[in-house]
Amino acid sequence: MSSLQETLGPQLGQLHFGVSRVDLFSDWQGWSLTLADAHRFVCRADARRTYETGGILTGFEFGTRKTKTFSARLYDKTADIAAKGNEWWHEVWGDRYVAGVPVHRLEFEIGRQGLTEFDLDTPAQVLAAAGDLWTYATEQWLTHRSPTGDRTRSRWPLSSQWRAVQVATLRHEPVGIERLRSSRRTSSVTKLLPGLTGYLASLGALIGTEGIADTVATVGHHLHNYEVISRISFAERIESRRSELEHR
16 A cells, blocks of 8 residues: 555645635525515626425526526525425524524625635635625625616615624625735736836827827827727727626
């Protein structure tokens, strides 16, 4: 056995554990969801589905697992237990469970791509960031709002139910995950600089400028001209790219 280990050890190399997916969830009682709640959710993902059984709402689904980023489900866990026979969940809930009152589960599935966006890889890193991921998921990725007269739903105030969801014990202060996102943005900007510098240098050579200040000062004029030609404003292009980045 010793000789076999000595033979195979160098060939196998160092073992590395990475996380391909993590599921975060919390269970709640006292939230009576109806089909009317569908328009009260504000989500960064466009895809969403509503589930019913016998005309009764059983849950919502947001996003899609295929993106391997973020997706979420909010569903009647008690109905799920009745269908699958997982009564042992009653023991897990213990004294906190009130018999006869539906339990709703909010569950976020974060795939490999979503974890990579926050520079999370190993099991230890993912476990340490679980609260930060919950904060991001319930504050920025998905929210439940109380309707007002404002046509922009993202400006509606958070519902009292969602404020309770946000402060679940999984939550951490948002500093950690925001720091990760800020670092990633800085890295992305750094990667753009070589190409941007090359294009500006070519523009300067063509129009006869000599440095950064005079070259950049002329860019606006040329961009405005291209807006007219392309019939797409620069502001629209920025918003389109921002939307792409937010849905990755």
